[in-house]
Amino acid sequence: MMGVKEKMTNSKLIPEIRIENLYKTFVTNKGQEVAALRDINIDIYSNNFICLVGPSGCGKSTLLRIVAGLEKASSGNAIYKNKKIDSPSSKIGLVFQEYSLLPWRTVLENVGLGLEFKKISFNKIKKIAGEYLELVGLSQFAGAYPYELSGGMQQRVAIARALANDPEVLLMDEPFGALDAHTRILLQKELLRIWEKNRKTIVFVTHSVDEAIYLADRIIVMSSRPGKIKQCIDIEMPRPRNRANPLYGKMSEQILDMLEEESSLATPLAELAVN
Amino acid sequence: MKKIGISFFLPIVIPVLFIILWHELALSIDNKVILPQVKDVLSLLLHPGQELISMGSLLSNVLVSLARVLTGYLLAVIIAIPLGILMGYYTKIFKLFNNFLGLFRPIPPLAWVPLVLAWFGVSSMATLCALEKGQLYIYLNNLKLSMVFIIFIGSFFPVLTSSIYGVTTVRKTLLDSAQVLGANQLDIFRKVLLPAAAPSVVNGMRIGLGVGWMCLVSAEMLPGSISGVGYLITHAYTLARTDIVIAGMISIGAVGAALDYLFRNLEEKRFKWQYLSR
Numbered sequence: 426m427m428g429v430k431e432k433m434t435n436s437k438l439i440p441e442i443r444i445e446n447l448y449k450t451f452v453t454n455k456g457q458e459v460a461a462l463r464d465i466n467i468d469i470y471s472n473n474f475i476c477l478v479g480p481s482g483c484g485k486s487t488l489l490r491i492v493a494g495l496e497k498a499s500s501g502n503a504i505y506k507n508k509k510i511d512s513p514s515s516k517i518g519l520v521f522q523e524y525s526l527l528p529w530r531t532v533l534e535n536v537g538l539g540l541e542f543k544k545i546s547f548n549k550i551k552k553i554a555g556e557y558l559e560l561v562g563l564s565q566f567a568g569a570y571p572y573e574l575s576g577g578m579q580q581r582v583a584i585a586r587a588l589a590n591d592p593e594v595l596l597m598d599e600p601f602g603a604l605d606a607h608t609r610i611l612l613q614k615e616l617l618r619i620w621e622k623n624r625k626t627i628v629f630v631t632h633s634v635d636e637a638i639y640l641a642d643r644i645i646v647m648s649s650r651p652g653k654i655k656q657c658i659d660i661e662m663p664r665p666r667n668r669a670n671p672l673y674g675k676m677s678e679q680i681l682d683m684l685e686e687e688s689s690l691a692t693p694l695a696e697l698a699v700n
Numbered sequence: 701m702k703k704i705g706i707s708f709f710l711p712i713v714i715p716v717l718f719i720i721l722w723h724e725l726a727l728s729i730d731n732k733v734i735l736p737q738v739k740d741v742l743s744l745l746l747h748p749g750q751e752l753i754s755m756g757s758l759l760s761n762v763l764v765s766l767a768r769v770l771t772g773y774l775l776a777v778i779i780a781i782p783l784g785i786l787m788g789y790y791t792k793i794f795k796l797f798n799n800f801l802g803l804f805r806p807i808p809p810l811a812w813v814p815l816v817l818a819w820f821g822v823s824s825m826a827t828l829c830a831l832e833k834g835q836l837y838i839y840l841n842n843l844k845l846s847m848v849f850i851i852f853i854g855s856f857f858p859v860l861t862s863s864i865y866g867v868t869t870v871r872k873t874l875l876d877s878a879q880v881l882g883a884n885q886l887d888i889f890r891k892v893l894l895p896a897a898a899p900s901v902v903n904g905m906r907i908g909l910g911v912g913w914m915c916l917v918s919a920e921m922l923p924g925s926i927s928g929v930g931y932l933i934t935h936a937y938t939l940a941r942t943d944i945v946i947a948g949m950i951s952i953g954a955v956g957a958a959l960d961y962l963f964r965n966l967e968e969k970r971f972k973w974q975y976l977s978r
């Protein structure tokens with residue numbers, strides 16, 4: 426009895442991903458050091474939808490790449506379920522900001538890519554990939570090539586590909602950044618529908634405050650380079666969220682103010698004015 | 701309608717004018733050593749199987765040349781593609797080989813001839829296989845090591861360079877996305893790197909085959925050769941058979957163009973994604 430209870434509380438208390446005292450410094454080709462991330466501490470719990478917002482260049486992509494195992498921290502740790510992350514694994518998926526589909530493969534073959542790496546049988550791959558393609562509403566494009574699809578469709582395929590691999594955590598790096606406003610809102614709704622169905626943990630990077638408030642359980646605001654955590658904000662508005670809700674506007678204003686502070690800090694002119 | 705007609709006739713205008721000019725010139729010069737008549741050359745080309753100047757037929761000499769090129773070319777491809785892919789992917793392997801190969805790259809294949817003749821003389825694939833008679837001996841004896849080597853050198857660098865290029869220009873996001881989907885090193889090579897580099901590799905194979913073909917003909921014109929289109933041309937020249945010289949040259953051009961066409965066709969069919977992707 427005791428054991429079960431302990432386990433339950435544990436899974437609630439132990440974060441799925443813990444980032445502790447994480448620093449990242451790049452060394453450029455010329456030997457210059459660029460501090461990208463400074464003293465990042467974040468706990469991310471199972472089934473949560475986290476949005477990461479911050480000015481561009483503050484290290485959001487770098488942070489995701491470290492959590493995905495594509496990049497190594499200079500110091501500090503990124504931990505997944507009590508294990509240090511030091512290489513990519515299929516447990517943690519990543520949807521890239523730029524187009525990342527293999528252009529010589531059809532849509533269906535792209536969605537099945539991760540399953541091929543798991544050495545699953547051909548027929549099974551086809552079946553699973555087909556299901557996820559249906560989930561993102563692109564069944565009729567199974568045989569098409571990426572260049573035959575619009576940007577929004579390509580991103581949906583990339584999301585289907587990540588989900589088909591059945592990761593525990595899905596990292597998304599400005600996945601809708603290159604899309605027009607209409608498609609973007611459409612895909613936000615679609616993503617929430619999928620998330621409510623399978624409840625993966627999602628860490629979603631965006632520079633759109635509106636998008637973050639629409640999607641997130643919790644918004645993490647980062648300061649400009651070198652990136653630090655400025656504030657964490659829990660969004661408790663009921664879903665589906667209504668952009669007309671006065672609370673929505675208030676939140677948005679509050680976060681935008683925070684970001685504006687950041688961008689004015691970053692410009693030398695403002696620094697002069699302060700001095 | 702009119703547009704289709706023009707675009708259909710456009711490519712044959714120049715060749716037709718050229719043939720008319722040749723015909724008129726041949727008539728006015730009236731010396732078949734300087735310029736034989738179109739119809740004489742044409743009749744040679746239309747009967748590629750007929751025995752010429754006791755050297756066998758045009759066709760059989762073209763086939764001998766093709767066999768030589770393919771041998772040297774295949775050797776080059778077998779070595780250059782894996783080496784190029786490894787050099788493109790692993791910086792260390794690139795550094796290990798690049799300077800060394802860079803020294804050899806600018807040497808024209810024909811500059812190797814004296815050295816290669818000194819090394820291999822007239823020994824052939826038959827010598828390598830320790831054959832001294834039989835049908836196979838006759839075939840293999842035509843594949844002189846010196847020629848195979850020259851073709852190898854000619855084909856090698858285009859294939860190597862474009863394989864390296866193909867691998868180094870693969871978008872990093874593609875490699876990263878395969879890695880986060882759980883690919884191991886072998887998966888990355890087989891399912892991302894190779895298909896992504898394939899268009900460039902095949903392009904290099906096409907250029908390499910072209911260079912090999914050009915090297916062969918020059919190599920066959922050297923002393924010591926007794927067959928092949930290159931030799932046929934040289935020998936016909938000494939007999940003042942200019943019609944055979946021209947027929948030989950046209951065969952060389954046609955075979956080269958046909959090989960090139962085969963590759964282009966393959967590239968267009970298989971690598972459509974490359975031209976259409978952003």
Ligand SMILES: Nc1ncnc2c1ncn2[C@@H]1O[C@H](COP(=O)(O)OP(=O)(O)O)[C@@H](O)[C@H]1O
Pocket residue numbers: 451452453459460461479480481482483484485486487488650
């Ligand atoms: N491979 C790299 N080498 C050097 N500097 C890098 C590299 N990757 C990112 N940076 C730098 O780190 C900072 C953070 O980049 P990034 O994580 O892409 O920011 P964001 O995604 O928030 O826009 C930027 O200043 C960028 O120039």
Ligand SMILES: [Mg+2]
Pocket residue numbers: 485486487522598
């Ligand atoms: Mg970014």
